[in-house]
Amino acid sequence: xxxxxxxxxxxxxxxxxxxxxxxxxxxxxxxxxxxxxxxxxxxxxxxxxxxxxxxxxxxxxxxxxxxxxxxxxxxxxxxxxxxxxxxxxxxxxxxxxxxxxxxxxxxxxxxxxxxxxxxxxxxxxxxxxxxxxxxxxxxxxxxxxxxxxxxxxxxxxxxxxxxxxxxxxxxxxxxxxxxxxxxxxxxxxxxxxxxxxxxxxxxxxxxxxxxxxxxxxxxxx
Numbered sequence: 759x760x761x762x763x764x765x766x767x768x769x770x771x772x773x774x775x776x777x778x779x780x781x782x783x784x785x786x787x788x789x790x791x792x793x794x795x796x797x798x799x800x801x802x803x804x805x806x807x808x809x810x811x812x813x814x815x816x817x818x819x820x821x822x823x824x825x826x827x828x829x830x831x832x833x834x835x836x837x838x839x840x841x842x843x844x845x846x847x848x849x850x851x852x853x854x855x856x857x858x859x860x861x862x863x864x865x866x867x868x869x870x871x872x873x874x875x876x877x878x879x880x881x882x883x884x885x886x887x888x889x890x891x892x893x894x895x896x897x898x899x900x901x902x903x904x905x906x907x908x909x910x911x912x913x914x915x916x917x918x919x920x921x922x923x924x925x926x927x928x929x930x931x932x933x934x935x936x937x938x939x940x941x942x943x944x945x946x947x948x949x950x951x952x953x954x955x956x957x958x959x960x961x962x963x964x965x966x967x968x969x970x971x972x973x974x975x976x977x978x979x
Contacts, residue, residue, distance in 0.1 A: 784852050784877055785842045786975060788816040789835055791857025792824050792900075799856065801963035802971075806854075809972035813846065824858065824900035828909055831858070831899065832865035836872065843875060850877040852975055856962065857935070860884025861903065864944075868913055873921040880971055882928045883961050886910070887941035891934075905941070924948050926974050928967060930955040949974075 786806065790799040796816045806814045817838050819831050835853075842851050853876050855863035860881040866872040867879060885892070888905030902909040913919065928951045929942035935958035936942050943950050955964045 783811060783813055784848055784850055785813040785815070785846045786811055786852045786854060787835070787839055787842055788814060789853070789855040789859030789863045790816060790819060790822070791859045793822055794819075794856070794859070795822060799962065802854070802856065802968070805963060805968035806972055806975070809968060809976075811972060811975055815842065819859065819862070824895060824897040824903075827898045828858075828862055828865050828902050829869070831862035832870050835862055835866040836870045839866070839872065839875060850875055852876070852878045852880070854880045854882065854971065854975075855884055856882045857884060857958065858899065858903065860942075861886065864913065864919075865909075867923060868916055868919050873919075873923045876923050878924045878926065878975065879920065880926045880928065880974055881942065881944060881947075882967070882971070883930065883933060883936050883939075883942050883958055884927075885936050885941055886913075886927075886944050889935065889941055890937045920946055927951065928953065928961070928970065930958070930961060932956055933958045935959075 788799055788803055796818045799816050803814050803816050819834055839851055853863050861884050863879060867876060885903045888907060888910055889903055892900050892903040901907060925944055925947045926949045927943050927947045929939050930953045931939050932954055933939040951970055953966060955961050961967050
């Protein structure tokens with residue numbers, strides 16, 4: 759299913775019933791992108807919290823420059839996910855990845871056992887089919903984001919890449935970082951939402967994006 763921006767978005771109304779359910783929510787792990795930090799991804803984290811999602815957290819990928827292979831970043835995602843599961847006594851988390859972080863989160867699901875512990879994966883502008891801008895830098899992780907890279911071919915080869923994980927993809931048709939923008943679409947996604955947000959980075963704090971992501975995370979089925 760492809761949803762265009764002009765078709766409308768879920769409206770999150772914070773009611774007493776919603777607030778009383780917060781303690782039962784799954785923890786949400788947000789994974790940032792290239793050159794980002796926990797601080798720079800904070801508009802997304804704060805935006806989700808403001809929409810009734812209390813247990814939302816992020817962390818710093820090291821390094822964030824694209825010099826590390828995606829597998830190394832995925833290992834860090836696994837460490838953080840395991841810590842959240844232990845902290846909250848939960849069996850599952852929800853996972854939100856932006857840009858390079860969406861690809862690291864995908865690798866975690868497919869190659870690090872993550873799909874056994876994740877309920878929903880929301881990918882925001884992730885280079886799942888690669889991006890031509892990745893030819894601008896020679897770093898290991900950036901090279902793996904090139905169209906047709908060995909890593910992307912390997913991930914695409916899985917007949918059932920996500921198991922029971924519910925996958926949703928968001929992207930902007932105006933993206934100049936993920937080229938072509940449709941590279942952000944995963945063929946196994948339950949839903950795909952094509953927006954017209956002016957820039958790649960604006961996906962972190964655009965109100966429509968925040969409403970949509972919160973609505974997907976709040977959904978009961």
